[in-house]
Amino acid sequence: MRLYTKLTLFAVATTIVVLGLFVWQLPFLMQKIASGNTNKNLAQQREKVLNAIRENGIGYYFQGDSAYGSYSMLKDEYISLESYYSGADLTRLQTAERIIDGDTINYRILIDTFTIQAHTYLLEIGKKITSIQEESVALQRATIGVLIVLTLIMALVQLFYTRHLLKPLGSIIRNRLIKKTFPFPDSQPPLLTSTYDFRYLDQSISQLMQQVNHAFEKEKEFTSNASHELMTPISIMQSKIENMLTDPELPAGVVLKLEDTMRIMKRLKKIVNALLLISRIENEQYNRNDTVIAKPMIREVLEELQHRADEKTLVVEERLTDGVQLHHVNRDLLFQLFYNLIHNAIRYNRPNGRITLSDRYVNGEYVLCIEDTGIGIEEPQHERIFDRFKKSTAQREGFGLGLSIVKSIADYQRIRISLNSDAGRGSQFELHFSAAHLAP
Amino acid sequence: MRVLIVEDEHSLATEIEAALQKSHFLCDRAHTAKEALDRTDTGSYDFILLDIGLPDKDGFWLLQEIRKDHTETVIIMLTARGEVEDRIRGLDMGADDYLAKPFSLLELQSRMQAIIRRKFKLHDQQLKLGAFTIHVKNRTIHYEDIEISLSRKEFDLLNYLLLHKNRPLSRMQLSDHLWGDNADDEYDSNYIDVHIKNIRKKLNVYADTEWLETIRGIGYKIRTDA
Secondary structure, three states: OOHHHHHHHHHHHHHHHHHHHHHHHHHHHHHHHHHHHHHHHHHHHHHHHHHHHHHHOHHHHHOOOOEEEEEOOOOOEEEEEEEOOOOOOOOEEEEEEEEEOOEEEEEEEEEEEEEEOOEEEEEEEEEEHHHHHHHHHHHHHHHHHHHHHHHHHHHHHHHHHHHHHHHHHHHHHHHHHOOOOOOOOOOOOOOOOOOHHHHHHHHHHHHHHHHHHHHHHHHHHHHHHHHHHHHHHHHHHHHHHHHHHOOOOOOHHHHHHHHHHHHHHHHHHHHHHHHHHHHHHHOOOOOOOEEEEHHHHHHHHHHHHHHHHHHOOOEEEEEOOOOOEEEEEOHHHHHHHHHHHHHHHHHOOOOOOEEEEEEEEEOOEEEEEEEEOOOOOOHHHOOOOOOOOOOOOOOOOOOOOHHHHHHHHHHHOOOEEEEEEOOOOOEEEEEEEOHHHHOO | OEEEEEOOOHHHHHHHHHHHHHOOOEEEEEOOHHHHHHHHHHOOOOEEEEEOEOOOOEHHHHHHHHHHHOOOOEEEEEEOOOOHHHHHHHHHOOOOEEEEOOOOHHHHHHHHHHHHHHHOOHHHOEEEEOOEEEEOOOOEEEEOOEEEOOOHHHHHHHHHHHHOOOOOEEHHHHHHHHHHHHOOHHHHHHHHHHHHHHHHHHHHOOOOOOOEEEEOOOEEEEOOOO
16 A cells, blocks of 8 residues: 555544544533533523513512413423422422423423512423424534534545655655666756655665665776786786697697696686676677677577587577668677577577577567577576576586676667576577667 | 787796797797887887787887887787777777787787788688698688588688698687687587598598598697698
8 A cells, every 4th residue: 555545544544533532422512512501591591580570570470370381382491480488499400391281391490489578489491301402413413514524625635735745755766766777877866855854765865876886886897807817817827838738748648637727727718708798898898889680690690509509409490580680789799699598598408409599579679589498497597597607506517607698788788688488398588679779 | 030029927928939939930028118119129020919008108009109110010919908999999000910818829820820821912822731722712622623612610620720730739729719719618629520520521532631630639730741
């Protein structure tokens, strides 16, 4: 789940929980407010009644009777006055049933006693409980409605603001991390954001990239220097042995030993040469302005390797399209690339096997496919076979640099390699030449 | 033929000198650019083997200096830096050939031989090998008027043995020449035998090939009396 979705969900969930608690408590609260309000109301009404009695005289209400009662048509409220003989003060608020006009109704009642002209009267003012509740329910509904609308507005605001807030994170990932080709460009414009944390993250990533670049530069320099330095002693040793070998007096046994030493030296020379080649590619010392026609070059490589394919009695099937021009490549490097891949296809093939070279156009790309019926490469090895000095246990020959060179050359010329292989099922290397390679 | 070896690594210079002396070249050595200029000022050389990495001056500068006064001298650059640009730069500045270290002395001599052949128009020459005639420039081999078809590698192999005639060449030296840096240690050395067998088979149809000798345990040589 995305961060901003999570943050929004969290905010909305918290709001809903708080709101739920509030709504749950709302009836009690409303009840309390309504009853408080009613009590206050009743007290006010008592004052009004007392004022009216004072103004009009008590006799105006009793009209000779011992009691006076009044209620509205819907019996929402009632007032009763009667003479009171007990001396006790009854003033209180209570909820009780009263029978009015044959209806038993629950009222909230204010009971009070007052004395006029040495005569004590009992006053009751009642307000119908259901009408109080109805009022409170209506109030509750309105409150919940308003709250829901507010919650929705808040959630939307949260969503948009979080999204806006997290935008720099997305741009850090897009611009700094995804699809970065190594080595990274030296300086990049700093991220524009007022959020300190993102600025800090951006700076840290930039610094890290520079450090990685620096380490890579060092490694390149070391490989290049070490290879150069090794060349001279190898040269001297090789010349010395060569000169020794020209001595006709040399016993046959010594000659064989010297030949053996030469062979080891050649191996050393090959490793150093391969490292030097990789370091030269990585130092961009090759031009990329050559135009090569694929088929004749593949033919040239096949001719160079024919004797090895013959030895294993391999069938080499070449089905390439005529005249496909590849631009923006380096002729020597491309030759080496084809050579290494076809050489591997022969080397790791089984006797009487087959090598198929084919090509096709896919989505504007020219795809050259080198397929063999060899030992194949297990899926878990696919990522590692291009690493230096790594080779699968099934491969005993080679120095683990052939495919590393292939990778360096392909990367340098922006040719994408894909591998389709399984142990025992042969391998299929595909070279993808982009539209840029097909246009001059 | 006089050769000046300009190389700051003394032991390498010694080995080059030893190898060339065996092939009857007269050799002088210089270990710095200054020494090299002193030598070229006083003597005249057919060949200058020039190491690019000298302690006092840049080899390219020296190359230009020498070229000013010696247009006829063949200059072969030797360098540990095999960069393509360097090679092109050197050839542009008037070097005749280029060898990247580590090179084999045999290869160096082959290059020198090839240049000599070219210079003295010897590559037009037809060479006799027993009853056969080799035409190096056209890369053909004839028995009387019949052309015998050899594969490219077979011809290269025969030509290389002929270039170093009367000298045994090991399978490895031969495979090094045929496949260069791409030579596979064990494999191609053995494959030389297959090539030789094929060459003999093709030629033996017309005449014997006793001039192509097998040197037991080592390799092959072409024996000529001339």
